[in-house]
Amino acid sequence: MPLNRTTSLLIIVAVAAVTLSTRALPFLVFPKGKPIPKTVEYLGKVLAPAVIGLLVVYCLRDTSVMSSSHGIPEALAVLTVIVLHVWKRNNLLSIGVGTVLYMFLIQVIF
Structure with missing residues (x-):
């Protein structure tokens, strides 16, 4: 099933957002200087x-x-x-x- 340009673009944006958030989440949850939980x-x-x-x-x-x-x-x-x-x-x-x-x-x- 071929996808139109809008659907393809939305898929790319969603994948990029999820990838970026999984990369940034550890830095937000565990900022520098804060001890890492045991x-x-x-x-x-x-x-x-x-x-x-x-x-x-x-x-x-x-x-x-x-x-x-x-x-x-x-x-x-x-x-x-x-x-x-x-x-x-x-x-x-x-x-x-x-x-x-x-x-x-x-x-x-x-």
Whole structure:
């Protein structure tokens, strides 16, 4: 369904307003000099590892160790991500290399 110019413009303005407000809201709620609540500090420390753990469980939930590849590509990719992250402490590098390795393994090797 094609949209007319007015509808398209309204969608762009709405998306821009929401994006701007989500970027500005933390600065309005927590101004400089005001202490950050302990709950927010705690969430800042635990949410990132919790989300990563949730993503790992989500990605590996359908891995069958009884089928042809027996979970070997998944295990090698996860091990690569862990080793690279412990070594380099770079999320983008470890996840990127792990993803490329996994895709290589399932497309070429297995």
